[in-house]
Amino acid sequence: MMEIIIHHANEIKIAEVTFDGILIANAEDGLDLLGNLYYQDVDRIIIHEKNISSDFFDLKTGIAGEILQKFSNYRVRLAIVGDFSAYQSKSIRDFIFESNKFRQINFVASVPNAISKLSS
Secondary structure, three states: EEEEEEEEEEEEEEEEEEEEOEEEOOOHHHHHHHHHHHHOOEEEEEEHHHHOHHHHOHHHHHHHHHHHHHHHHHEEEEEEEOOOOOOHHHHHHHHHHHHHHHHOOEEOOHHHHHHHHOOO
């Protein structure tokens, strides 16, 4: 069952989503999660790498672009927490690097890092 933990930092509400399996397997799953939390008045979300299909990290599938575009369109900031060192392709490493330059989508190593990024 999906659990939502609400963190508060700098008077900002941040939802951390935890789950025991794959929560986002495709763009529709990402949009469902986004809509669910958006209507709970949350515009900053933390999800864990383990809850995202490995297809997300294969940029050729287009899933990452579709999902992240939805978050951008709704102006919802997202932090993905995980160990991204396993992804060796230049394209995904560049994608993570470029995403982290901006404030919309961040790939971070820990929940405290995610809270820090999303509350600034």
